[in-house]
Amino acid sequence: QKEVEQNSGPLSVPEGAIASLNCTYSDRGSQSFFWYRQYSGKSPELIMSIYSNGDKEDGRFTAQLNKASQYVSLLIRDSQPSDSATYLCAVNLDSGGGADGLTFGKGTHLIIQP
């Protein structure tokens, strides 16, 4: 059974600080990892993907992957009130056939305090 675990929060961070969101997954065969942002009442929006160990940076966002520890994280630098949302971690088990679905965590509710 594939599982993805996230702390539900809320995680409260002052404006301008670094927000750190964490995710663990159960399936060692997992190969692809994604972070989605979901505003209340809206659909998820893909903000980061990461496939190999290490860090991947895109603007204010940095995704970190450690496959040995089965851990993936998202850092948001210079947090803005507009970053307040629920962040969903998603994992894909690459069975070789590709294009199968994602397993999602329940999300972390992030609040950026002005």
Added chain:
Amino acid sequence: DGGITQSPKYLFRKEGQNVTLSCEQNLNHDAMYWYRQDPGQGLRLIYYSQIVNDFQKGDIAEGYSVSREKKESFPLTVTSAQKNPTAFYLCASSINGYEQYFGPGTRLTVT
């Protein structure tokens, strides 16, 4: 504009009725997916399709059916056999089988 459209945005049905949710994409993506989201929960995979005329069950396929007659369209039918159909339904598509992009969703309420 390229994108994924879902209609309607809100849908209300009486218990015992089947209902079909629409999902259309003009991104030329091969793979399409249906997920369900309940309050405070992550998304759960219902069905997915990698190519036209082929689809696979996801984790919670019972009470649902799909078809994939065209590359652009992947409609989901919620049947009367689905015990708890009220939820937020999300359609996604992917060009490479990895990064998935979501439509705006349909909120279904069954009373």
